[in-house]
Amino acid sequence: MMKEDKYIDRIFHDKLTDYEKVPPAFVWDNIEAKLAGEKHRKLFIYWRVAGVAAALLIAFIAGWQFSKDSFTEPETIVENIKQQPIQNEITVTKPENSSFATAETTTSFESINQPAEKPITAPIQLVSGNTKAEPSKPVIQKTEKQGFIESLHAVLKSQEPGSKNLAEKNPLMEKVLFSAEELRIIEENKALLAMNTSAADERKWMVGAAVSPVYSVSQSSHNTEYAKKMATPESNNDLTMAGGLSFEYKTQKKWSFQSGVYYNKLEQASSNSAQVVFADNSKYGLNGFFSTPVSENNGKLEMNSVAGVIQIDNLPSTVQMEGNLDRELMSSSILSDASFNQNFEYVEIPLFVKYQLVDSKVGVQVLSGLSTNILVGNNVYLQDQSGKSRVGKTDGMVDLNYSGVFGLGLNYSLTSNLYLNIEPRFKYYFNSLNEDSDVSYKPYSFGVYTGISYSF
Amino acid sequence: MEDFDKLIKDCAAGKQQAQARLYHLFSPKMYGVCLRYAKDASEAEDSLQEGFLKVFTKIKSFRNEGSLEGWIRRIMVNVSLEKYRKQRLLYSVEDVSIYDKEYHSGDIISDISANDLLDMIQELPPRYKLVFxxxxxxxxxxxxxxxxxxITEGTSKSNLARARGILQQKVNQRFGEHRVKTNTKA
Structure with a gap:
């Protein structure tokens, strides 16, 4: 019985274990389409996540900015109060019961009556539990209690031109009105204010240097005839580098303009189209099943690629050709396991407009602008087992191109005039980089420019 | 085998060229595997497609511990198993009459083509086919x-026995009535 069982098992096992059958071609077509779809889906998800992240960041920054603007810091209050003449009319509003308490002082120091250089009318938020006390001293004390007791709005209005700096001009009053601690705070605030105003006013120019890894995504379309003979484009996983120098001019407001000179490189990889598997292809031998058509034109070999026609000047001896090249326009094939790498080097001159969203220790800006791109390098390299060698150039590349850029800038002040910058930038080309009518090649790229800048 | 390392790496990096190469290397054999588990060619094509998509998405996790072929084969088998699990409710538990065991002599093995045997396997009820x-x-x-x-081990054993019985009978039907002889080579 066992033997019989094994016998029937063996018939099937022996005959079917190594059974092979070439599946219909459409199976691979389906797989290829799904793989391509998956790639697009991933990219789409990435952009969606990036979009959401950017929106959140902007919302967060806006919220932060808003809350910062609407909150008056205690130091400023002290400063303002100090600058307000004591004889000012003090209107204290108590929001809870909408009752008003008005107190008027009639202190008559000589110095107070001097005309003020800067009459100040400023709404001041105060927090106090005691609204009807003597107007001078308690007001100062109230600032210390801020945040603990119910809030009140105190509106100080200049009744008549007050003195600019009461405490300074009247040492007597200073002693009377302010404790030593309060005076210290006053001095500190004065210094701080002076520093802030001078820093904001003076530094208008900025120079910087930045480098960035650039991730490019090829976006192209082709004439059908052209595409039929085109080498298989490969997703370019290699990052290229970009970098350059910049200068920036700050206007009075939150706007600034930036230009400079950048170098950047685009790479496009292509490989031989794998369509044919020869029957004699041994199980593990991977050689000899490539078929990218190559034509001959004016003594040069030409091959269609995703970015344009590659003109081959010299092929390394390791590369095998198939077909007769003597006859003009005879289609031949490259029979090696090789990939082509098209390099395009550009010098980029941008003009960006920046808007400052947050201006503090860590600054945040949005930037947008145009770049002029000048083609300075156009090379094609062939990579095979023997290494990498230059084989020619891509025909029809446009020398001058324009691209749109937008991004976000983060800067961190290392010292008062030295900044560390991080700028994620997205860039897209307005026109095809190749003038060939069969090819539309418009890659877009993403880079995170990191560098330092110096303001003066 | 060095080439395989690069091929695997390139496939993991999503290079189309490498994926095409891997597919062309292994698809004939894997199609054979899928055909054995499927009820017909169309289902096998479906499994093959699904299997290779899995291969390409999971190849990053392939650790060179076993053979690449073995790993891919295992994925194909798993795809077929998943298909069975999904469709299990549609099948009745014992959906075939019990065949008497009839055994064939060894002298006609060479006459049977692989395609014939494959047809026989494909015609088996799903569970017998899977167990076999x-x-x-x-x-x-x-x-x-x-x-x-x-299922239980007992069910697996009895399903296998039934699958064998059916296959034996099919072999007999196609190649004439040869009763069991004891000179089998096993």
């Missing part, structure tokens, strides 16, 4: 089969 494939063709134990298919 897993046990005989892919070397799984009854214990493993029971686990994978969520």
């Amino acid at each position: 494939n897993l046990y005989v063709m892919d070397g799984m134990s009854h214990q493993e089969i029971a686990k994978e298919m969520d």
Whole structure:
């Protein structure tokens, strides 16, 4: 019985274990389409996540900015109060019961009556539990209690031109009105204010240097005839580098303009189209099943690629050709396991407009602008087992191109005039980089420019 | 084998060229595997497609511990198993009459083509087909089969016996009535 069982098992096992059958071609077509779809889906998800992240960041920054603007810091209050003449009319509003308490002082120091250089009318938020006390001293004390007791709005209005700096001009009053601690705070605030105003006013120019890894995504379309003979484009996983120098001019407001000179490189990889598997292809031998058509034109070999026609000047001896090249326009094939790498080097001159969203220790800006791109390098390299060698150039590349850029800038002040910058930038080309009518090649790229800048 | 390392790496990096190469290298054999588990060519194509998509998305996790072929084959088998699990409710538990065991002599093995045998396997009821494939063709134990298919070991054994019985009868039908002889080579 066992033997019989094994016998029937063996018939099937022996005959079917190594059974092979070439599946219909459409199976691979389906797989290829799904793989391509998956790639697009991933990219789409990435952009969606990036979009959401950017929106959140902007919302967060806006919220932060808003809350910062609407909150008056205690130091400023002290400063303002100090600058307000004591004889000012003090209107204290108590929001809870909408009752008003008005107190008027009639202190008559000589110095107070001097005309003020800067009459100040400023709404001041105060927090106090005691609204009807003597107007001078308690007001100062109230600032210390801020945040603990119910809030009140105190509106100080200049009744008549007050003195600019009461405490300074009247040492007597200073002693009377302010404790030593309060005076210290006053001095500190004065210094701080002076520093802030001078820093904001003076530094208008900025120079910087930045480098960035650039991730490019090829976006192209082709004439059908052209595409039929085109080498298989490969997703370019290699990052290229970009970098350059910049200068920036700050206007009075939150706007600034930036230009400079950048170098950047685009790479496009292509490989031989794998369509044919020869029957004699041994199980593990991977050689000899490539078929990218190559034509001959004016003594040069030409091959269609995703970015344009590659003109081959010299092929390394390791590369095998198939077909007769003597006859003009005879289609031949490259029979090696090789990939082509098209390099395009550009010098980029941008003009960006920046808007400052947050201006503090860590600054945040949005930037947008145009770049002029000048083609300075156009090379094609062939990579095979023997290494990498230059084989020619891509025909029809446009020398001058324009691209749109937008991004976000983060800067961190290392010292008062030295900044560390991080700028994620997205860039897209307005026109095809190749003038060939069969090819539309418009890659877009993403880079995170990191560098330092110096303001003066 | 060095080439395989690069091929695997390139496939993991999503290079189309490498994926095409891997597919062309292994698809004929894997199509054979899928055909054994499927009821017809169209289902096998479906499994093959699904299997290779899995191969390409999971190839990053391939650790060179076993052979690449073995790993891919295992994925194909798993795809077929998943298909069975999804469709299990549609099949009745014992959906075939019990065949008497009839055994064939060894002298006509060479006359039977692989395609004929494949047809016979494909015609088996789903569960018998699966058990037979897993046990005989892919070397799984009854214990493993029971686990994978969520059946008992006893059921696995009896299903295998029935599958053998059916196959034996089919062989007999196609190649004449040869009664069992004891000179089998096993």
